[in-house]
Amino acid sequence: MAVNLKRSSGGGTAEVNVSRRRMLGWITGTGLVGSGVLSALSNFVFIKPRATYGQPQRFSIGKPDDFPAGTRITLEARRICVVREGSRLAAISTTCTHLGCIVGLSDTGFACPCHGSRFDTDGTVTGGPAPRALPWFKITLAPNGEIEVDKDIEVAPGSYLTL
């Protein structure tokens, strides 16, 4: 048995005779190839874990009043330093960009105890083996009045949250 199919090719239409066998072959082929493609795509779900263990990347650090103007307060557990200048707030990472030690506050900014990297108050490298400046994280005021830091989002150094 033959099936008449209208098939558009190029500019005009032409009637093509397709045998039932060819037709079923196409359908089967499409199904198999489609399944193959989809199952290959499905694997992408495993490339990145959905949830990571450990502390969450977005967290609340308390009320703005907890950080008086002109202070630089490090939160050891969160590995950030909260900088408050007047009514402006920022969160700077305290994880050394060299090998991941926790950098401490120093008179000139930050200093890494492991290999002597030095950073200025904005986190820019001033000495030692650190390859990059300390990143700044996005800092926002949550609707409940607390400050939230999102370590998944890095912002340009010098971008502050103005209260």
Add this chain to the structure above:
Amino acid sequence: MRFALAIGTFLILFIHGVVLYNQFSHKWERHQIAYFDQARAQAKSDAERAALEDRKPRIEQTVVADFGETRVARCVTCHIASDDPRFSGYQQPLKTHPYSVAMGDVQKDGRWERRHKFSEFGCTVCHDGQGRGLSPEFAHGNDEFWPDPLLGYATQPTWRKDLVPMLRGKEYLEANCAQCHPGSEFKGTPTVNRGMQLFYASNCYGCHRIEGMSDGTIGPDLSEVGRKFKIDYIYARIKDPKSVLATSIMPRFNMLNDEDIKALVIFLKSRKGRNFSETEMERYHLRATGGAELVQAHIKPVAINPAQMVKQGEQLINDRACTACHKLGAKDGAIAPDLSFEGLIREPQWLDAHFRNPRSTMPDSIMPSFRFTEDEFKAMTAYLSGLRTAPPAPTPEATYKALCLRCHGEKGDGRGPIAEHLDPSPRDFTKAAFMNSKTMTRLVGSVRKGVAGTSMPAWGKLLDEQQATNLLGYIQTAFVKEARTDLKPHTVPETNPVPSSPESIKRGQATFVENCAGCHGKRGDGKGPNSLDILPKPRNLRNAFFLETVEDKRLFDSILYGVQGTAMPSWTDYGFDNNTVGDLVNFIRNLNPKPKGGQNAGTI
């Protein structure tokens, strides 16, 4: 064939599509997108809009390590607006967690401030549930294998349908509040406190131990019951113990209504064997102190007015759950003897001693020692000894049904409704060999004077000589079923011919350990290794009250010629003579110092 193949491959393609869709699309993503949209629409300032910038759906989680194991709460992935006060009017999951003054939240400048910050406490510390779950079914603990379903909200499919309404309600959350706020005076947990009062007032403490609270030994230790069992199990277990475990001997506490049981369940759910607020040192002190003082401290004593003693005694007996085990009038706990005519069968001093310590009058009683004040003991004794109305019993059969059936059973086989809780067990009348080998005088004596140190009271005030004989006649025809024959008198000495001396006792002990300990036990307490297979159970020879009433003659008879209808053999067959038995009797008598008052089974 080819057609089927074509359909098949398309089916596979379709399934793959569904799988792909499920893998990459999540409900929580939709909730988060909805939240972002709503929040953007509600944003009033640039700052609020800026806060939402760059936010993409992702799994949000709180990690809390301060409360026992490390808890990961991903609840906020769906309940993303839980700490956003603008969403208080929305539907779950996008609803603000309510603020409550009771939980310590305070309002400052028109803004609520939480006492229990979600970043510090997480969610599962208060609510239970599966913190890592990302679909409502698993996260809420709705699958039957999750041990801590969302307290008071989630119910699992295996739970009894009729109990489900009682297993819901936010009162259940108090069980988790009590993990950090254990004090019975803490105002935030009224239901836990009420449950604790009920635990004492319903005499639960008599059987159950809770670390630092009570020291009962009959029932299971409940120190960690909240960690081990779900609320449906605890609820069903209190409401109808036998519905959960057919062999349970826990009484049904009929005086507790559903609300009372709920309070008890919440109290018990809060017993998790740990407390996040206490230090190791406090815990050590708690373990070191017994429960007794605490029990006393928690039970409000009733001020007894001497003029109304009887009435107050009655009130006490009703309030303090005595009828959960005992029968009293229409109330019947079906575990312990009938108290309806207690004044006729027990003396006031016996009752008083039995109240204070049941084992001081009945060494094998399972009744716990409940704690009452001196006056309360007196009031209850006064009430019980005033119960002097004998049940109507016109015929011996009616007498049997009214007085004997509860223990000796409908068929007279010693398996009455409460028999399994009595030790020694009631006599099995169908063992004709025993019944027919005892003299009528002894049987009538047992009925009228009772059997000391056992649950058999003296019926002398209810039955005179003739009535007792008639009753025994009924038992003979109804249960023994064999006619009595003349008894051949055994030749036994009237009194022990061997004078008691350390040497004699030592010889007796050697004989006892060699021949008797298999059944009667090394200590003579009737709990030898063979005792498990024997009915009636071997006699507890340390029951001083019983032994005191047994004459040497009877001991000689029982040992030399055996006790028919029981496992006690005739020891003459094993070469025992009067001297061997004399030593044995001296040994047995030596086990039992003279009982110290309180006991008088047969004073008519």
